[in-house]
Amino acid sequence: MTTLQQYVRMVFHIGVGVGLFLGTCLGLVIGALALS
Secondary structure, three states: OOHHHHHHHHHHHHHHHHHHHHHHHHHHHHHHHOOO
């Protein structure tokens, strides 16, 4: 049971990290396009 919880937590953190990373990259690209 503990292993499942650790796995779910790890996947959740990876998902949040990837989401933040993609969101930041997308924001930078949109900002650069808007300024240029």
